[in-house]
Amino acid sequence: MTPITPIHYLILAAALFALGTIGVLTRRNVVIVLMSIELILNAVNLNLVAFSRMWGLEGQVFSIFVITDAAAEAAVGLGILIAFFRNKETVNVDEVDLLKW
Amino acid sequence: MFFLDYIWLIPLFPAMGAAIMFFFGRKIEKPAVNAVCVGAVVLAFLFSCGAVWQYTGWSAMPEHAHQPFQKILYTWLGSDSSHLNFVKHDGTPAAFQADAGFLLDPLSSIWLLFVTGVGMLIHIYSTGYMAHEGGYYRFFGYLNLFMFSMLTLIMGNNYVVMFVGWEGVGLCSYLLIGFYFHRKSASDAANKAFIVNRIGDAGFLLGMFTLAWYFGSFRFTDINHLARTGNFQIGDPIITAAALLLFVGACGKSAQLPLYVWLPDAMEGPTPVSALIHAATMVTAGVYMVARSNALFVLAPTAMKTVAIVGALTAIFAASIGLVQNDIKRVLAYSTVSQLGYMFLALGVGAFAAGVFHVFTHAFFKALLFLGSGSVIHAMSGEQDMRNMGDLHRRTPVTHWTMFIATLAIAGIFPFAGFFSKDEILWQAWSSERGAYQWLWLIGVITAFMTSFYMFRLMYLTFHGRPRMSHEVEHHIHESPKSMTVPLIILAAGSIFAGWLGVPHSLGGSNRFEKFLEPVFAKEAKPVLAEQTPGQLAAGQKEAEHTNPTEYLLMLLSLGLAAAGWGLAWKVYRHADKGYAEPIAAKTPLVYTAMLNKYYVDEGYDYIFTGRRKLGPARLGVMGLGDASAWFDSRIVDGTVNGAGWTTRAVGTLSTWWDRWIIDGLLVNGPAIVARVFSYPARLVQWGLVQWYALLMVAGLVGFVAYYSYR
Numbered sequence: 001m002t003p004i005t006p007i008h009y010l011i012l013a014a015a016l017f018a019l020g021t022i023g024v025l026t027r028r029n030v031v032i033v034l035m036s037i038e039l040i041l042n043a044v045n046l047n048l049v050a051f052s053r054m055w056g057l058e059g060q061v062f063s064i065f066v067i068t069d070a071a072a073e074a075a076v077g078l079g080i081l082i083a084f085f086r087n088k089e090t091v092n093v094d095e096v097d098l099l100k101w
Numbered sequence: 102m103f104f105l106d107y108i109w110l111i112p113l114f115p116a117m118g119a120a121i122m123f124f125f126g127r128k129i130e131k132p133a134v135n136a137v138c139v140g141a142v143v144l145a146f147l148f149s150c151g152a153v154w155q156y157t158g159w160s161a162m163p164e165h166a167h168q169p170f171q172k173i174l175y176t177w178l179g180s181d182s183s184h185l186n187f188v189k190h191d192g193t194p195a196a197f198q199a200d201a202g203f204l205l206d207p208l209s210s211i212w213l214l215f216v217t218g219v220g221m222l223i224h225i226y227s228t229g230y231m232a233h234e235g236g237y238y239r240f241f242g243y244l245n246l247f248m249f250s251m252l253t254l255i256m257g258n259n260y261v262v263m264f265v266g267w268e269g270v271g272l273c274s275y276l277l278i279g280f281y282f283h284r285k286s287a288s289d290a291a292n293k294a295f296i297v298n299r300i301g302d303a304g305f306l307l308g309m310f311t312l313a314w315y316f317g318s319f320r321f322t323d324i325n326h327l328a329r330t331g332n333f334q335i336g337d338p339i340i341t342a343a344a345l346l347l348f349v350g351a352c353g354k355s356a357q358l359p360l361y362v363w364l365p366d367a368m369e370g371p372t373p374v375s376a377l378i379h380a381a382t383m384v385t386a387g388v389y390m391v392a393r394s395n396a397l398f399v400l401a402p403t404a405m406k407t408v409a410i411v412g413a414l415t416a417i418f419a420a421s422i423g424l425v426q427n428d429i430k431r432v433l434a435y436s437t438v439s440q441l442g443y444m445f446l447a448l449g450v451g452a453f454a455a456g457v458f459h460v461f462t463h464a465f466f467k468a469l470l471f472l473g474s475g476s477v478i479h480a481m482s483g484e485q486d487m488r489n490m491g492d493l494h495r496r497t498p499v500t501h502w503t504m505f506i507a508t509l510a511i512a513g514i515f516p517f518a519g520f521f522s523k524d525e526i527l528w529q530a531w532s533s534e535r536g537a538y539q540w541l542w543l544i545g546v547i548t549a550f551m552t553s554f555y556m557f558r559l560m561y562l563t564f565h566g567r568p569r570m571s572h573e574v575e576h577h578i579h580e581s582p583k584s585m586t587v588p589l590i591i592l593a594a595g596s597i598f599a600g601w602l603g604v605p606h607s608l609g610g611s612n613r614f615e616k617f618l619e620p621v622f623a624k625e626a627k628p629v630l631a632e633q634t635p636g637q638l639a640a641g642q643k644e645a646e647h648t649n650p651t652e653y654l655l656m657l658l659s660l661g662l663a664a665a666g667w668g669l670a671w672k673v674y675r676h677a678d679k680g681y682a683e684p685i686a687a688k689t690p691l692v693y694t695a696m697l698n699k700y701y702v703d704e705g706y707d708y709i710f711t712g713r714r715k716l717g718p719a720r721l722g723v724m725g726l727g728d729a730s731a732w733f734d735s736r737i738v739d740g741t742v743n744g745a746g747w748t749t750r751a752v753g754t755l756s757t758w759w760d761r762w763i764i765d766g767l768l769v770n771g772p773a774i775v776a777r778v779f780s781y782p783a784r785l786v787q788w789g790l791v792q793w794y795a796l797l798m799v800a801g802l803v804g805f806v807a808y809y810s811y812r
Contacts, residue, residue, distance in 0.1 A: 025792050025796050033792075100789030
């Protein structure tokens with residue numbers, strides 16, 4: 001069998017990254033958008049770990065930072081979502097247009 | 102010495118009289134007014150006699166020989182000499198100081214005696230003359246105020262006190278001339294007198310201050326002492342200037358050319374006023390002042406010459422006008438101006454004592470003439486025009502004979518008073534300064550002829566000829582009461598005997614008048630001419646005891662002319678009937694009209710100075726200058742100011758336009774409009790769709806990555 005090289009991890013990370021991006025850009029529900037953002041962050045984590053196998057432990061350290069940051073960001077994002085829901089009674093991204101001209 | 106120590110009471114008595122009239126005059130009866138006011142002047146006269154008597158004793162004492170007596174009460178103006186507060190001409194500091202002080206010397210003694218004496222007689226006369234007039238207490242109050250001022254003038258020991266008196270007599274002259282103030286002519290005449298006097302006063306003040314600046318003091322004794330011992334050059338320009346300025350003051354007060362115009366109009370006042378003020382006392386103030394300043398004039402030959410020439414010209418000018426006047430008081434007024442000219446002629450040629458002597462004799466006969474004319478007017482129920490008089494000598498004998506004596510005196514007939522004084526003046530004019538003034542003698546002699554003629558004309562027209570008055574007036578003719586005739590008689594005695602005080606050496610007399618005045622004039626007068634030939638006597642000094650035969654010749658000549666004037670008047674006017682002809686009018690009507698209208702001098706002054714008459718639309722002289730300045734001010738200066746205002750407003754309007762359209766429009770609103778214009782499309786970028794923004798972010802990211810990986 002072919003050995004699992006870091007290349008495979010990178011490809012996986014890229015695929016997840018792409019899926020996450022498409023999710024952010026196309027989904028209507030704000031919660032799903034937030035989930036897609038998490039997916040992007042996790043893809044980045046995977047990337048970092050793969051590279052850490054090659055080049056030192058800094059990659060893993062950095063991915064711990066990213067996970068912490070993702071958690072905080074999810075909390076804040078959900079807080080904004082709840083505040084927005086209280087005002088507008090919807091979780092439809094198309095209706096977040098208060099700054100429209 | 103009682104009267105000398107209390108010399109300050111002399112002006113105080115009439116001052117008190119005036120004050121009592123001011124406060125209580127309205128409420129007291131005529132006899133009380135008489136007692137207060139006439140009594141005040143009588144007391145002043147008695148005290149004056151006492152003071153002069155004691156002065157002669159005092160000055161005979163060796164330690165006081167020929168000194169004037171001074172009594173200084175207190176320092177009135179300025180500080181004592183420890184405070185030096187103005188700068189003299191040579192830069193040294195001096196103290197400005199004027200004392201309330203009195204001076205008595207031979208010169209002021211003479212004035213004191215005749216001012217109080219004649220004043221007393223006129224006050225007594227006025228009780229009769231003004232008996233039926235309103236404002237009796239006011240009249241006597243003013244008369245007493247006048248006596249106070251005149252006495253202050255002659256008794257002051259410095260120029261400032263003299264000026265107080267000078268102004269005071271001017272004021273009283275105004276008050277008394279305008280006594281009948283309801284008449285416009287009287288109040289106009291009063292204004293004229295005061296204003297013309299004031300012009301002279303300006304000269305007096307300037308002269309006085311020049312003297313203080315030059316000598317450092319106002320006192321007569323200081324200035325005279327410095328002038329006589331101070332090595333001043335003869336013809337010193339500052340002394341000449343001061344002397345001329347003082348003489349301007351004298352011209353105003355003593356009615357010389359060109360400031361004489363107030364005196365004839367001053368006849369609007371009651372006759373005792375004309376007698377006192379305009380014949381005997383106020384108008385002699387100028388003569389007094391020049392005589393008092395003789396030490397200065399002697400140092401300024403130019404000034405002396407001016408005084409003499411002005412005096413002589415005034416004398417003949419006024420006499421020529423007096424030849425044809427028809428109002429009895431006008432004739433006497435011009436006669437006064439003319440005689441004053443004689444006095445200044447005397448002073449100008451250096452014969453100071455002769456001038457003062459003429460003042461003295463003139464006081465008697467001129468006062469007598471005026472009071473006599475008052476008596477005539479009283480008898481004629483107020484008529485003053487001689488054309489309507491005539492044949493009064495039988496009905497008013499005392500008036501007639503006293504006036505006749507006065508006329509003889511003024512015409513210079515021997516042995517009456519005027520002969521000695523006038524003759525002395527004419528002789529001095531002939532003989533002083535190697536005959537430099539002989540042409541002035543000629544003017545004086547012609548004037549003497551005219552004087553005799555017009556005075557006897559007055560006598561004949563008034564008292565002789567046929568009666569030319571209306572019948573009602575004729576019925577009322579009566580001699581005046583004793584209160585009026587007794588002063589006339591006393592003055593007549595003076596007109597006869599006063600001249601005998603000054604009988605000259607040539608006629609065997611000892612000229613006691615001149616001797617009495619020696620300490621004031623002759624002893625220290627310096628030579629007037631720069632070069633002096635040996636044997637030449639200085640002007641003002643007494644001649645050596647020998648007499649010049651020319652003097653007798655001139656005496657006979659002037660007597661002859663006086664007699665000729667009398668004779669001519671007798672021939673022409675002796676039988677003057679209604680519509681009598683004036684000889685001058687018949688022979689030279691143009692000259693007659695000119696003289697009758699006083700040579701149109703007043704009209705000339707109206708054109709040149711007062712601006713009351715115009716040449717077409719414009720006024721001449723100073724008033725015209727004022728008109729031109731007013732026009733300039735209102736048109737050009739104000740026009741400029743208005744123009745500046747208009748310019749400012751125009752600039753303001755321009756600024757407003759600029760501000761509104763350019764600044765606000767272009768520069769402020771412009772960018773705003775541009776911003777708005779560009780913002781319309783620009784805002785379209787903001788859709789409000791979050792995912793769209795995210796897509797743009799991703800697109801940008803992809804672009805970056807592509808760029809960097811394919812670089």
